[in-house]
Amino acid sequence: MKDRQLSLILAFAGIAALVPLFVTAGTWLNFAVFTLILCLAAQGWNILGGYSGQYSFGHAAFFGTTAYLTAVLQTRYGISPYAAFAIGIAAAAAVGWVIGFLSFRSGLKGSYFALVTLAFAEVFRVLANASEITGGAAGTLIKLDVRPENFQFASRGTFFWVVLGMVVLAMLLTRALERSRLGAQMVAVRENEDAARALGVDALRVKLAAIALSAAMTGAAGGLYAQYFLYLDATIAYGTWISVEALLAPIVGGAGTVFGPVVGSIVLHSLSEFTKSLVGRIPGIDLVIFGIMLILVVRFPPRNIPGLIRRWRGTK
Amino acid sequence: MIEPDPAFLAVRNVSMRFGGLLAVSDASFFVKEGSITGLIGPNGAGKTTLFAIVSGFQKPTTGHVLWKGEEITARPPHLLARAGIARTFQIVQPFAGLSVRENIAVGAFLRHKRRDDAIALAEKVAARVGLTAELDKPAAALTVAGRKRVELAKALATEPKLLLLDEVLAGLNPSEVRDIVPVVRAIRDSGVTVLMIEHVMQAVMNLCEAVHVLAQGRIIASGTPAEVVATPAVVEAYLGHGAATRLSGKRDA
Amino acid sequence: MLEAVANGLLTGAVYGLVALGLTLVYGVLHIINFAHGALLTMAMYAAWVCWAVFGLDPYVAILPLVPIFFAVGYAVQRFVIMPASQGDDNNILLVTLGLSIVLENAMLAIFRSDTLSVQVPYAMEVIEAGPMLLSFPRVVGFGVTLVVALVLFLVLTRTDTGRAMRAVAKERTGAALVGIDVRHVYAVTFAIGCACLAISACLLLPSFYVNPRVGNAFVLVAFTIVVLGGMGSVPGALLGGLFIGVVESLSGLYLGDSLGQLGIFVIFILVLLFRPTGLFGARA
Ligand SMILES: Nc1ncnc2c1ncn2[C@@H]1O[C@H](COP(=O)(O)OP(=O)(O)OP(=O)(O)O)[C@@H](O)[C@H]1O
Numbered sequence: 135m136k137d138r139q140l141s142l143i144l145a146f147a148g149i150a151a152l153v154p155l156f157v158t159a160g161t162w163l164n165f166a167v168f169t170l171i172l173c174l175a176a177q178g179w180n181i182l183g184g185y186s187g188q189y190s191f192g193h194a195a196f197f198g199t200t201a202y203l204t205a206v207l208q209t210r211y212g213i214s215p216y217a218a219f220a221i222g223i224a225a226a227a228a229v230g231w232v233i234g235f236l237s238f239r240s241g242l243k244g245s246y247f248a249l250v251t252l253a254f255a256e257v258f259r260v261l262a263n264a265s266e267i268t269g270g271a272a273g274t275l276i277k278l279d280v281r282p283e284n285f286q287f288a289s290r291g292t293f294f295w296v297v298l299g300m301v302v303l304a305m306l307l308t309r310a311l312e313r314s315r316l317g318a319q320m321v322a323v324r325e326n327e328d329a330a331r332a333l334g335v336d337a338l339r340v341k342l343a344a345i346a347l348s349a350a351m352t353g354a355a356g357g358l359y360a361q362y363f364l365y366l367d368a369t370i371a372y373g374t375w376i377s378v379e380a381l382l383a384p385i386v387g388g389a390g391t392v393f394g395p396v397v398g399s400i401v402l403h404s405l406s407e408f409t410k411s412l413v414g415r416i417p418g419i420d421l422v423i424f425g426i427m428l429i430l431v432v433r434f435p436p437r438n439i440p441g442l443i444r445r446w447r448g449t450k
Numbered sequence: 451m452i453e454p455d456p457a458f459l460a461v462r463n464v465s466m467r468f469g470g471l472l473a474v475s476d477a478s479f480f481v482k483e484g485s486i487t488g489l490i491g492p493n494g495a496g497k498t499t500l501f502a503i504v505s506g507f508q509k510p511t512t513g514h515v516l517w518k519g520e521e522i523t524a525r526p527p528h529l530l531a532r533a534g535i536a537r538t539f540q541i542v543q544p545f546a547g548l549s550v551r552e553n554i555a556v557g558a559f560l561r562h563k564r565r566d567d568a569i570a571l572a573e574k575v576a577a578r579v580g581l582t583a584e585l586d587k588p589a590a591a592l593t594v595a596g597r598k599r600v601e602l603a604k605a606l607a608t609e610p611k612l613l614l615l616d617e618v619l620a621g622l623n624p625s626e627v628r629d630i631v632p633v634v635r636a637i638r639d640s641g642v643t644v645l646m647i648e649h650v651m652q653a654v655m656n657l658c659e660a661v662h663v664l665a666q667g668r669i670i671a672s673g674t675p676a677e678v679v680a681t682p683a684v685v686e687a688y689l690g691h692g693a694a695t696r697l698s699g700k701r702d703a
Numbered sequence: 704m705l706e707a708v709a710n711g712l713l714t715g716a717v718y719g720l721v722a723l724g725l726t727l728v729y730g731v732l733h734i735i736n737f738a739h740g741a742l743l744t745m746a747m748y749a750a751w752v753c754w755a756v757f758g759l760d761p762y763v764a765i766l767p768l769v770p771i772f773f774a775v776g777y778a779v780q781r782f783v784i785m786p787a788s789q790g791d792d793n794n795i796l797l798v799t800l801g802l803s804i805v806l807e808n809a810m811l812a813i814f815r816s817d818t819l820s821v822q823v824p825y826a827m828e829v830i831e832a833g834p835m836l837l838s839f840p841r842v843v844g845f846g847v848t849l850v851v852a853l854v855l856f857l858v859l860t861r862t863d864t865g866r867a868m869r870a871v872a873k874e875r876t877g878a879a880l881v882g883i884d885v886r887h888v889y890a891v892t893f894a895i896g897c898a899c900l901a902i903s904a905c906l907l908l909p910s911f912y913v914n915p916r917v918g919n920a921f922v923l924v925a926f927t928i929v930v931l932g933g934m935g936s937v938p939g940a941l942l943g944g945l946f947i948g949v950v951e952s953l954s955g956l957y958l959g960d961s962l963g964q965l966g967i968f969v970i971f972i973l974v975l976l977f978r979p980t981g982l983f984g985a986r987a
């Protein structure tokens with residue numbers, strides 16, 4: 135049972151690692167890297183939303199923080215991109231902790247928590263758009279200088295492996311969390327906060343740990359994004375699009391599971407590519423599909439793809 | 451100034467006001483270490499509210515709760531659980547999406563960091579309350595009796611010194627009650643002090659060595675079960691004003 | 704400064720109207736409708752189409768759009784939100800979010816991302832009021848908002864539907880027991896909220912523009928207003944709207960346009976964190 139999960143993770147890692155060997159077309163590798171980056175962001179959301187039951191609509195706040203720090207620290211202060219990336223992740227965790235502290239201490243839950251996280255992300259977006267250090271509305275460019283010590287690689291395949299490594303790491307981390315005391319307490323808080331408190335669970339501490347970890351993972355995705363695309367502006371880094379992406383994949387793929395965000399990202403993005411190939415590049419059409427998927431998945435519980443398949447099999 | 455109290459648990463002059471309603475009014479009582487103590491009283495007497503106060507879920511309007519002589523009034527629930535006070539809820543509060551094993555394990559994790567240890571303890575506790583056969587079922591799929599057992603097992607898995615049981619027998623049929631009574635006694639025999647709210651008088655008479663009676667927020671009688679049920683005020687509280695004299699009149703006639 | 708306050712009040716009234724629908728839905732259905740902004744965008748496009756295709760003045764377009772959006776709102780609640788949500792808070796959150804994603808991007812797919820606006824002769828006209836110059840469309844917006852608020856008040860207090868809405872808001876199960884069709888009342892409430900949006904859209908269009916994301920700008924403002932005014936409070940929404948209009952106008956004056964929005968978000972966060980029952984609202 136236990137080892138099945140582990141072997142599935144390793145099998146995924148092994149198969150996915152072969153992708154750059156067979157897929158050499160730039161656009162397809164781009165697509166794969168982009169999907170994996172969003173997958174990592176979704177894995178972050180899954181920790182807070184899926185396991186702890188606190189639905190954030192503002193994970194852009196974490197994505198953008200690491201993204202900007204990774205970019206700005208190296209371009210403005212000459213810090214190594216790897217160090218900048220690490221600092222960025224720590225900063226995202228700190229931002230998460232502070233937002234969590236303010237919201238959870240005031241007892242915000244459900245829609246109110248969603249609203250306040252959305253507002254925090256918007257504050258960051260407005261500030262980043264107006265401030266000097268982020269390049270304002272013009273955005274920030276990381277200078278193209280392809281050297282491994284610059285966190286820039288000659289082949290897209292190498293970057294794919296780096297991102298894949300992070301995704302697999304996040305899966306292993308999630309798996310470890312699932313089997314730890316903290317993980318059990320997070321799930322307990324999600325299922326019934328009062329009952330959890332009666333059993334000695336410090337709900338505030340657990341939620342803070344969850345949001346910090348969650349923010350770090352989504353932040354890491356932001357840092358990778360900056361390093362891969364070498365350009366950021368406020369709408370990319372702190373825009374609602376990333377908050378939505380981070381939330382959709384776990385919900386569709388199965389929130390509160392190790393594989394949910396991965397399955398969700400791959401299904402959603404393949405679906406959107408497929409639609410684009412059918413109807414051409416109509417802007418927004420992929421998101422229309424995402425939205426419909428979201429409504430359908432919520433409409434027909436068990437609300438995720440594995441559940442839908444089981445249901446469909448069952449009714450046949 | 452409160453002088454230290456030798457009692458295991460002491461509730462002192464506790465009052466709780468909800469708007470215009472005085473749910474608990476100047477209630478004081480003790481619980482002796484190693485006992486099974488009953489807290490009885492008619493519906494709406496304020497029993498659950500008292501539990502909420504003792505377990506830290508509510509802060510009393512006035513009054514104090516002392517635990518081994520130490521003031522614990524309004525200390526948050528998770529700290530009280532750590533100190534050794536566990537409660538069950540009258541309206542059971544399962545982790546609905548989790549299996550019975552995982553439900554109980556949440557309690558077991560309090561004193562056992564490693565998952566294997568917590569699961570092992572959960573399974574041991576499940577055996578004590580008779581849930582071994584249901585370990586893999588989702589908590590939401592159990593019968594009322596099963597859910598009550600899970601509620602008990604979760605609290606027990608925190609390895610408490612004082613266990614507050616809020617009507618764990620309510621809604622059970624007589625044979626289910628008969629099954630649980632020895633379980634509660636065994637819990638006490640293992641060294642856990644039990645304070646139980648109960649309406650099933652047969653079980654109270656059977657289990658408790660001391661009983662406190664709450665009516666309209668006040669403690670109106672304390673003593674052994676036999677003493678308490680013979681108190682006219684208690685009879686009146688349950689059956690209405692004048693009931694005691696009517697009953698004794700009948701007996702005389 | 705005085706002029707900024709006055710213009711802020713005028714804009715704020717329309718904000719209040721946008722927030723009115725949101726707060727009404729919250730008050731009766733107890734749901735936070737994340738699709739509110741997208742529905743506003745849709746209404747603004749509808750008003751634009753009325754003007755561009757049928758040559759209807761936006762103010763005249765109110766007449767056809769109100770019943771249309773009433774119907775849209777009724778259908779959305781009845782056939783999308785209600786069946787999908789099953790009464791679960793997180794489900795509602797997700798369904799209305801999904802709805803907003805669908806609507807917003809459908810607009811993007813149809814109209815592309817270009818910013819559209821209408822050309823009407825009175826767009827730039829001003830009215831002299833003592834020392835102040837007030838923009839004509841805003842004065843109209845203010846006036847119409849007051850009329851709508853009055854009508855809504857009468858509907859809520861004088862009609863059977865309104866009384867049913869208030870009964871359901873207070874005590875859902877009780878209302879169902881006395882024979883009120885709660886599902887119908889929910890859908891009607893949602894429909895009224897959408898009708899308010901249609902009016903707001905027509906009032907905004909002459910002095911504003913429309914693009915697929917325009918609703919987002921308003922929705923956070925509307926949420927702020929609703930939270931500020933006390934979730935579910937109709938007068939709270941109007942007062943909150945006026946207040947936010949002034950705040951926006953003043954912070955725009957002193958901080959510049961890009962940071963002007965910041966004032967609103969900061970207020971929003973502070974209110975949520977410290978006074979979630981609103982400044983004017985009754986304690987929950
Ligand atoms: N949070 C609350 N707010 C307002 N009133 C409350 C609250 N909790 C309890 N009450 C009221 O306090 C009184 C005592 O309630 P409590 O639940 O403590 O009674 P009880 O003795 O446990 O009754 P039962 O035997 O029915 O469980 C009741 O009238 C109840 O309605």
Ligand SMILES: [Mg+2]
Nearest residue numbers: 497498499540
């Ligand atoms: Mg009770």
